[in-house]
Amino acid sequence: MIEWFSNIQWEHLYNPQLAWDSLPFLLEGLRITMIISLFSMFFALILGIFIGIARMSKFWFLRIPARIYISFMRGTPLLVFIFILYYGLPVIGVQFNSAVVAGIVGISLNFAAYNAEVVRSAIMSVPRGQWEAASSLQMGYVQTMQRIIIPQATRIALPPTFNIFMDVVKGTSLASVITVQELLYSSRVVAGRTYDSMTMYITAALIYWVVCIVIGHFQEHLEKRYNRYLSRR
Incomplete structure (x- = not known):
């Protein structure tokens, strides 16, 4: 083991100068x-809300398609779905204007299933007594959801929703396989020119990490702010 470590050329592990020059x-x-x-998180969140509510519907023609959709998206790799959209759909005459649009559509549709489950679990976490109180006040379903259930469910859904957003950010790296020039694709381009894959991939990983740290801090800020609002009530 000691001999194995001694044979590693640590000077080739990371080149700070190359990373700095490639940063722009x-x-x-x-x-x-x-x-x-x-864009992907926005559309995934909007679609996830509707799918999550449909998943809890008492009407089978809404509930069953929602369950099938969630099961399919959660049970298939995002990369395969992106391939189907970008390389498979043109076979039947459906083609996207750009790889970026295909990436946004693929990521949105895939993560909408995860958002739907977050929405469903958050709404179900609201005590049943809240529904009964709204019913006693003669409030309809839409009014109950808008004024009572959703505000409480939002606080519950914040942490998992931001976790999904982090996964979306990291999931965009899969769009590089359909030539979207995002962060990982750019790293691969520089690595191909300089023959220093380790430096570029480590740099890309650090950038992803910093982005997720920023998202995490924003999540904590929203949680504290929302909790203060609830405490004042």
């Missing part, structure tokens, strides 16, 4: 990554 190019890739992440 990588940050351009990060810009594309964040654009895809924000």
Whole structure:
């Protein structure tokens, strides 16, 4: 074991100068990554809310398709789904304008299933007495959801929703396989030119890490703010 460590050429593990020189190019890739992440999370959240509510519906024609959708998306790799959208759909005449659009659609549809389960679990976590109190006040379903259930469920759903957002940010790296020039793709380009894959991939990993740290801090800020609001009530 000691001999194995002694044979490692540690000087080739990471080149700070190369990482610094390549940073502007990588940050351009990060810009594309964040654009895809924000759009994907927005659409995934909106779609997830409707699917999550349909999943709890008493009508079978809403509940069963929602369950099938969630099961399919959670049970198939995101990479396979992106391949189907970008390389498979053109066979039947459906083609996206760009790889970025295909990536956004694929990531949105996939993570909508996870958001749907978060929405469902958050709503179910609200005590049943809240529904009964709303019913006693002659409040309808939409009014009950809007004024009583959703505000309480939002606080419960915040942590898992931000965890999904972090997964979305990291999941955008899979869009590189369909030539989307995001962060990982940019790292691969530089690695191919300089033959220093280790430096570029470590740098990309550190950038992803920093982004997730920022998202985590934003999550903590929202949680504290929301908890203060509830305590004042």
